[in-house]
Amino acid sequence: MSLLQVRGLTKRFGAVVATDALDLAFERAEVHAIIGPNGAGKTTLINQLAGSLRPDAGAVLLRGRDITSSSVHDRVRHGIARSFQATNLFRTMSALDNVALAVQAGAGSSFHFWRDVHADSGLFERALALLDQVGLRERAEVSAGVMAHGEQRRLEVALALATRPLLLLLDEPMAGMGPEESLQMIELIDRLREDATIVLVEHDMDAVFRLADRISVLVYGRLLATGTAEAIRSNADVRRAYLGAAA
Amino acid sequence: MKLRAALPWLVLLAAALLPWAATAIDQSYYIGFARRVMIFALAAASLNFIMGYGGMVSLGHAAFFGIGAYTVGIAMTHGVASAWIVWPLAMAAAAFAALAIGSISLRTRGVYFIMITLAFAQMVYYLAVGLKTYGGEDGLTLIQRSQIGFGIDTGDEATLYYIVLAALAGTMFLLNRAVQARFGRALIGIRENEARMEAIGFPTFRYRLAGFVIAAAIAGLAGALFANHNAFVSPTILHWTQSATLVVMVLLGGLGYRYGGVIGATVLLLLEETLAALTDTWHLPLGAFLLAVVFIAPRGLAAVFSRPAR
Amino acid sequence: MTATLLIEQLLNGLQFGLMLFLIAAGLTLVFGIMDVLNLAHGSLYMIGAYLAATIAQASGSFWIALPAAVVATGLIGLLLEITLMRRLYRRDHLAQVLATFAVILIADDSVRLLWGPAPILLSAPAALSGPVQILPGVLYPAYRLLIIAVGLVLALALYLFIAHTRTGMLVRAGSSNRDMARQMGARVERLFAIIFMLGAMLSAVAGALLGPLLAVEIGMGENILILALVVIVIGGIGSIRGAFVGAVLVGLVDTAGRAFLPDVLNHFLAGAVAAQLGPALAAIAIYVLMAAVLFLRPQGLFPARA
Numbered sequence A: 001m002s003l004l005q006v007r008g009l010t011k012r013f014g015a016v017v018a019t020d021a022l023d024l025a026f027e028r029a030e031v032h033a034i035i036g037p038n039g040a041g042k043t044t045l046i047n048q049l050a051g052s053l054r055p056d057a058g059a060v061l062l063r064g065r066d067i068t069s070s071s072v073h074d075r076v077r078h079g080i081a082r083s084f085q086a087t088n089l090f091r092t093m094s095a096l097d098n099v100a101l102a103v104q105a106g107a108g109s110s111f112h113f114w115r116d117v118h119a120d121s122g123l124f125e126r127a128l129a130l131l132d133q134v135g136l137r138e139r140a141e142v143s144a145g146v147m148a149h150g151e152q153r154r155l156e157v158a159l160a161l162a163t164r165p166l167l168l169l170l171d172e173p174m175a176g177m178g179p180e181e182s183l184q185m186i187e188l189i190d191r192l193r194e195d196a197t198i199v200l201v202e203h204d205m206d207a208v209f210r211l212a213d214r215i216s217v218l219v220y221g222r223l224l225a226t227g228t229a230e231a232i233r234s235n236a237d238v239r240r241a242y243l244g245a246a247a
Numbered sequence B: 001m002k003l004r005a006a007l008p009w010l011v012l013l014a015a016a017l018l019p020w021a022a023t024a025i026d027q028s029y030y031i032g033f034a035r036r037v038m039i040f041a042l043a044a045a046s047l048n049f050i051m052g053y054g055g056m057v058s059l060g061h062a063a064f065f066g067i068g069a070y071t072v073g074i075a076m077t078h079g080v081a082s083a084w085i086v087w088p089l090a091m092a093a094a095a096f097a098a099l100a101i102g103s104i105s106l107r108t109r110g111v112y113f114i115m116i117t118l119a120f121a122q123m124v125y126y127l128a129v130g131l132k133t134y135g136g137e138d139g140l141t142l143i144q145r146s147q148i149g150f151g152i153d154t155g156d157e158a159t160l161y162y163i164v165l166a167a168l169a170g171t172m173f174l175l176n177r178a179v180q181a182r183f184g185r186a187l188i189g190i191r192e193n194e195a196r197m198e199a200i201g202f203p204t205f206r207y208r209l210a211g212f213v214i215a216a217a218i219a220g221l222a223g224a225l226f227a228n229h230n231a232f233v234s235p236t237i238l239h240w241t242q243s244a245t246l247v248v249m250v251l252l253g254g255l256g257y258r259y260g261g262v263i264g265a266t267v268l269l270l271l272e273e274t275l276a277a278l279t280d281t282w283h284l285p286l287g288a289f290l291l292a293v294v295f296i297a298p299r300g301l302a303a304v305f306s307r308p309a310r
Numbered sequence C: 001m002t003a004t005l006l007i008e009q010l011l012n013g014l015q016f017g018l019m020l021f022l023i024a025a026g027l028t029l030v031f032g033i034m035d036v037l038n039l040a041h042g043s044l045y046m047i048g049a050y051l052a053a054t055i056a057q058a059s060g061s062f063w064i065a066l067p068a069a070v071v072a073t074g075l076i077g078l079l080l081e082i083t084l085m086r087r088l089y090r091r092d093h094l095a096q097v098l099a100t101f102a103v104i105l106i107a108d109d110s111v112r113l114l115w116g117p118a119p120i121l122l123s124a125p126a127a128l129s130g131p132v133q134i135l136p137g138v139l140y141p142a143y144r145l146l147i148i149a150v151g152l153v154l155a156l157a158l159y160l161f162i163a164h165t166r167t168g169m170l171v172r173a174g175s176s177n178r179d180m181a182r183q184m185g186a187r188v189e190r191l192f193a194i195i196f197m198l199g200a201m202l203s204a205v206a207g208a209l210l211g212p213l214l215a216v217e218i219g220m221g222e223n224i225l226i227l228a229l230v231v232i233v234i235g236g237i238g239s240i241r242g243a244f245v246g247a248v249l250v251g252l253v254d255t256a257g258r259a260f261l262p263d264v265l266n267h268f269l270a271g272a273v274a275a276q277l278g279p280a281l282a283a284i285a286i287y288v289l290m291a292a293v294l295f296l297r298p299q300g301l302f303p304a305r306a
Helices: A042-050 A072-078 A095-105 A123-133 A149-161 A179-192 A205-211 A229-234 A236-246 B002-024 B029-053 B062-077 B083-105 B110-130 B157-180 B182-192 B194-199 B204-230 B240-253 B260-278 B283-296 B301-305 C003-034 C041-059 C062-083 C093-115 C142-164 C166-176 C178-183 C188-210 C220-235 C240-268 C271-296
Strands: A004-013 A016-026 A031-035 A057-062 A080-083 A167-171 A197-201 A214-219 A222-228 C131-135 C138-141
Touching: A004 A042, A016 A042, A016 A057, A016 A222, A031 A042, A031 A205, A042 A080, A042 A167, A042 A197, A072 A080, A072 B194, A080 A149, A095 A123, A095 A149, A095 B182, A123 A149, A149 A167, A149 A179, A179 A197, A179 A205, A197 A205, A205 A229, A214 A229, A214 A236, A222 A229, A222 A236, A229 A236, B002 B029, B002 B157, B029 B157, B029 B182, B029 B204, B029 B240, B029 B260, B062 B083, B062 B110, B062 B204, B062 B240, B083 B110, B083 B204, B110 B240, B110 C220, B110 C271, B157 B182, B157 B204, B182 B194, B182 B204, B194 B204, B240 B260, B240 B283, B240 B301, B240 C093, B260 B283, B260 B301, B283 C093, C003 C041, C003 C138, C003 C142, C003 C188, C003 C220, C003 C240, C041 C062, C041 C093, C041 C188, C041 C220, C062 C188, C093 C220, C131 C142, C138 C142, C142 C166, C142 C188, C142 C240, C166 C188, C220 C240, C220 C271, C240 C271
Parallel strands: A031 A197, A031 A214, A080 A167, A167 A197
Antiparallel strands: A004 A016, A004 A057, A214 A222, C131 C138
């Protein structure tokens, strides 16, 4: 059984069909990249997988269970986590507080009104460990809003990791990064492949071919091709529609 | 830093000494005045909790204040005078109303949330006006104050003062703890970035509703104390301008600052009192003052003296 | 309940609704385009009424007072925009609430200083003090017919202005996408000032026309502001069409509710309960309407924003 499956997924915005009867499966322990030209509906797909957007038709199945009508936070509980394409952090809080909040979300109920959160065993320890994992430990006390762009993107990933996901949806984690920062992110994602299944939306083809086990190509909300990295690279349709400029 | 930490305690000490000092200089009127300030400070603090920390701008908070006050008043007309019964009852009534109103209102955001809380508050207002049996437009007089027993005479002005002071101090203590605890952190996160909170797994609606209900219960307590302080309740306390005044108090004091509500209520009521003694048209200088705050101290008075207690 | 009474109340509702529209139009434009929540909008309505009353008494003529008050209030509105409002465009809604609340306080007491605390008298023009037969057997006050006529004419004029002039086009563009309009080079400061002044003048018309029917008193602004806010929320913030539909709806529901609900309730409930509940329900009818609209169409009936 696939870890996550999408059946006949359809989403329309007025006259625009952003997702067109999509059938796709994501297997356990793989890095699955989703590529395609701008407007192909990649972020729309991520939003529907994460639950922030409801499809007009079709289903999303997690380990065979229909989660199409599950809320965003319920899906997080079931093991799906996402990072955002446009950095979406708690800008006035420190990096540590950002991650601690995410850890708190997964550490039982927050209907606690008495005990200071800093005395809460393990929350901040785990947060520091996560910052370590993404290489931001020294920046723990820095306000998220003033961090460098690359650091913010890594913090995004840390937040997603905090929920101990089975499936990590990374929406253009390398967006707006320079070559050195991108390399750091690629290495980070490479290290993560052992902890979670990763669905990676990216434009950076270098990263995609280095990281991806399988690739799916989306054009106008439809699946053009899906297969191993090699198969996609040599696929004539894909070259014509998308890679022609890049590959 | 030391002074800043000690300041709330100093203020508490001063407040504790006030009745003695006022009586000593034969100005016992100020006991009642300070008591009124503390009651509204309590209501404003509860609003600051959801506005400043939860990002929920409610233009209907006076409704919960009024429900608390009317609970005490109505119970009194039916002969129920025990504070042990009616004060928790007032809080429960306000909380229950908040549960109903919040379940619907909290599905909206921004200006729509403001308007829908206003709408519900107006409904409560007109309900109070319509309840002729309990005074209607003319209001309801309480024949006596709530009774506590144990030889405590709530009829004595200073005694009631200390009860209100205890309620305010106790609530502030608990609220300050809650802000630093998981619940407070969750509310702050929700105010800052609700979508993100959902994305990391918080069922945000639940927490917002809980905060809304808690704030309402506290406002209900303030209302119950007000009914005692005033010995009279009328629909005026439910008018939308009262809700607006509470919002103004929070903004004036400092949105999201620990004592923002308390400071705002104190300054506003003190200003009213002093200005009204000087002139009949005291709204004018008060308005000018508020305008000055908007441009000179845009984050409120508390911000002038401290950094946010986040 | 006779047909005559029904027609009369419906016309009253239309009349009130049209005046609400004049007030709501300015409010929705300012909120929709400049993104400013202007609580002091009701104060301009009040100033319009007070000025009309004073000029009418001084000149002896309602017909002089009306345009004079409108122009004067427009200038006051312009002054307000230049001195205060334009500094609020960049601020968040809460700062705007605080600032415009302060303006309400200042306006209320300024009026008190100039005119005293008691309500003042604004009389309808003598020529229109009698009834007119609009249908066989149905008499309706001439003055109220004037209000309806003025309301409809202004609504039409506003529609033509928005839909068929260059400035109107900028207003529409600004309503749906403010940044876009700015990028397109619209002379934003001038546009905002014009819009604000227009809103003030429309409110003044409503204030002057309603003055003879309602009391001209301090606090009249706050009462009407609440209704105007309900109207624009129902209609959709930033939409003139929404303000029109919303205002007429609110006017009808409020007037008809107050006139008929108590009677209707009497048929179903016991006397004492109905007597208490009726007026209360009538008063909250428009809030129930607003809550219902928000529940079904959270953005209002005709959302202007994309």
